[in-house]
Amino acid sequence: MDRAQLLLLGLPLFLFCSDLLSLFISSPPSPPLSSKPSHHHHHRPAIDPATVESSSEKPETTIVGGVGLGNTVTINYCSSCSYRGKAVAMKNMLEIAFPGTEFILANYPPPLPKRLLSKVVPVVQIGVIGIVVAGEQIFPMLGFVAPPPWYYNLRANKFGTVASTWLLGNALQSFLHSSGAFEVYFNGELVFSKLKEGRFPGEIELKNLITKKMANSRLANGVPELWP
Numbered sequence: 375m376d377r378a379q380l381l382l383l384g385l386p387l388f389l390f391c392s393d394l395l396s397l398f399i400s401s402p403p404s405p406p407l408s409s410k411p412s413h414h415h416h417h418r419p420a421i422d423p424a425t426v427e428s429s430s431e432k433p434e435t436t437i438v439g440g441v442g443l444g445n446t447v448t449i450n451y452c453s454s455c456s457y458r459g460k461a462v463a464m465k466n467m468l469e470i471a472f473p474g475t476e477f478i479l480a481n482y483p484p485p486l487p488k489r490l491l492s493k494v495v496p497v498v499q500i501g502v503i504g505i506v507v508a509g510e511q512i513f514p515m516l517g518f519v520a521p522p523p524w525y526y527n528l529r530a531n532k533f534g535t536v537a538s539t540w541l542l543g544n545a546l547q548s549f550l551h552s553s554g555a556f557e558v559y560f561n562g563e564l565v566f567s568k569l570k571e572g573r574f575p576g577e578i579e580l581k582n583l584i585t586k587k588m589a590n591s592r593l594a595n596g597v598p599e600l601w602p
């Protein structure tokens with residue numbers, strides 16, 4: 375077995391094993407939760423620290439002594455679904471309505487089965503392309519006297535097979551990476567869930583929901599409301 379064959383067989387296995395290790399060993403930390411007690415507990419997905427954005431990093435957006443001082447609003451959205459623009463627009467609207475509040479934008483990851491399958495797709499892509507390119511050397515090493523008939527069908531249109539494998543694999547990966555989520559939390563408590571409602575929140579609707587949660591939080595801590 376020469377070096378090219380070793381590389382062709384070892385690369386997909388190496389990628390698959392490294393993805394599994396990174397998935398289970400280096401799990402991202404959960405987002406910071408408010409120290410205020412809450413009577414409702416909701417599941418919070420793991421947050422990718424590379425996609426977390428906090429308004430506290432922008433001094434010009436923080437107003438000392440604002441009505442929302444000490445509160446945190448987290449918007450977890452599906453980054454692969456192109457929901458980032460919607461999340462940023464909601465964040466900007468809420469920053470104006472509730473100055474002093476800390477706002478965090480983060481990616482909402484898909485379920486574990488979809489994440490696992492998304493790691494398998496690149497391995498299958500590389501395997502199919504490797505078989506099309508060097509199947510006559512691979513099949514004898516696997517114990518086949520001659521390549522199966524379907525191999526010659528793939529080999530007959532080598533460019534079409536490689537292009538189709540690449541395009542279909544990328545489309546499948548995009549689907550597996552999507553969660554369709556747009557979840558809004560106030561101090562760790564779920565305020566609105568697109569996964570449950572099947573729609574995005576309206577700006578006025580979301581503002582009213584957070585206003586109620588903030589008023590309840592102030593009353594629970596013995597602080598009078600700052601608005602009528």
